[in-house]
Amino acid sequence: MSDSSKIFVDHTLSFPPRREDIARGSFFDALHAAENWLLYQENALSEVFMAEGRDELPVEDYVNWWQGQQVRLGESRKHWLDLLAEAGWNLRGEVHYRSLAYLRPDLLDEYDFEHEENPTELPYTETTKSPRSVWWRCLREDEHRWRTSFYNRHVIGTKCPRCGKKGVSRREQAVFKALQRLLPELMSPGSVPRASVPRDQRRRHRAWRVDMLLPGAPTVVVEYDGAYWHRDAQAKDAEKSRDLEATGHLVIRIREHPLPAITPNDVLFAADLPADDVASLVHQRIVVLTDRDRREDGSGMVWEQAELFAPCGGENL
Incomplete structure (x- = not known):
């Protein structure tokens, strides 16, 4: 079992709101708040490590001291991610770091956030291999809209059928x-x-x-x-x-x-x-x-x- 004494949480920064409690138009602000909270915790623990290093170093067994700090970081980070996941924010690597927003931020401008059939949070919660069909907007001609999956847009490279079709000059x-x-x-x-x-x-x-x-x-x-x-x-x-x-x-x-x-x-x-x-x-x-x-x-x-x-x-x- 994890040693709770190794877990670090800084309560200076307010914890982000639960995902189920936010309005559709507030999703991005709430997601950024969750990401900023996680980053704040990492930075705060780094400052703690720096202060402890100034007070405790040098030590006879530096390797064990350093490994202890790594364990503490790992346990704390797992606890932070668990807290966020309980609030509906899945920032773990298996999804978040394979999402469209993380791997292809250049495509976010094409994702039609205003279309009623497109979930606002989908680019952040679905991987680039998702077969789910969504609406996209053309950056060349704003009124052009087309529908395809993250996989087709990212991997296959499908584009606006009007502007990107071969033979349409x-x-x-x-x-x-x-x-x-x-x-x-x-x-x-x-x-x-x-x-x-x-x-x-x-x-x-x-x-x-x-x-x-x-x-x-x-x-x-x-x-x-x-x-x-x-x-x-x-x-x-x-x-x-x-x-x-x-x-x-x-x-x-x-x-x-x-x-x-x-x-x-x-x-x-x-x-x-x-x-x-x-x-x-x-x-x-x-x-x-x-x-x-x-x-x-x-x-x-x-x-x-x-x-x-x-x-x-x-x-x-």
Whole structure:
């Protein structure tokens, strides 16, 4: 059994509140109080050791004296951790020192602490190998949210599916942001059921992933076709457009020069055209094709449908 005379506790610093008694918004302050209390105890015992050393050293058997101090530190630290654990603060190495907060503090800014489904304390109480799925926020675009586990984010390195997906360029992101300012309900990416699925692909390809989706009547699908990624994909892009139209969607493809138009609805643009101008062209095309009411474009300008476009099918630029 442990010798209680070896256990040290300094009561100068108040003991942290019990975890079950704190409000959700106070978790971090309470956790830091628990960590600071533990650190304070270690520092206080170190001062005691220093004072005892000045009074007692030198001694004939220094090894036994030093080992006695180590035992005292070990017994005291175990007692401190037991006290904290009883109050709901598990700071023992088997969890705390393998937690996301300890090993990957750089990811704390991405953990969505404000999401109601995310426990506030989870980054401090779950290890980086946890399979539990939680919500993350994108540091590049604040409105981007996605869901994955600590393991996937830390070990596999999954990132924002919008910003981190292969083939989604910054140019496309800029056009989406500009168009979303004109159409706040626009979302990206979107998922649309297929009209027809090859029998051998039914398990893998039940829905199309679309670049942008605008709910409404009709629902509008906006696809961004960069010249590099789509230079040899005209047949595939045309097939996708036909299938989306078969399910009642209005499809508008943004095609970068020198890509040719696939359908009369396509918007063609030069590679150096600013993203805001590209978005304005797409917005005008949507207004014309959906016969929507007049709306502001974000700068205060109201577009009149009759003045928007020359007949569809020709070059826009």
